Amino acid sequence: MTDRGDRIERPTLPHRRARWVRLGPLGRDLTVVLAIKFAALFLLWWAFFSHAGRQAVSVTAPRVEAHLVPSASPEQSPHANR
Numbered sequence: 001m002t003d004r005g006d007r008i009e010r011p012t013l014p015h016r017r018a019r020w021v022r023l024g025p026l027g028r029d030l031t032v033v034l035a036i037k038f039a040a041l042f043l044l045w046w047a048f049f050s051h052a053g054r055q056a057v058s059v060t061a062p063r064v065e066a067h068l069v070p071s072a073s074p075e076q077s078p079h080a081n082r
Helices: 013-022 024-048 061-068
Strands: none
Touching: none
């Protein structure tokens, strides 16, 4: 007799393949499409939003205010009045 208490059981490859076959064509298609979409989202995040090699950007309150709040005088406004 063997003692199975100290042996860690992992699903074997045939068991995983059986689960994959059991999904059916729609389930397999959805799984593949979702995996591709998550990979594409990760690549987009990595390319544009990860700050691994970039310097920290410091934004001060006066710069934000100057950008968001329009100037009071119409002479300084770049837009034409119609």
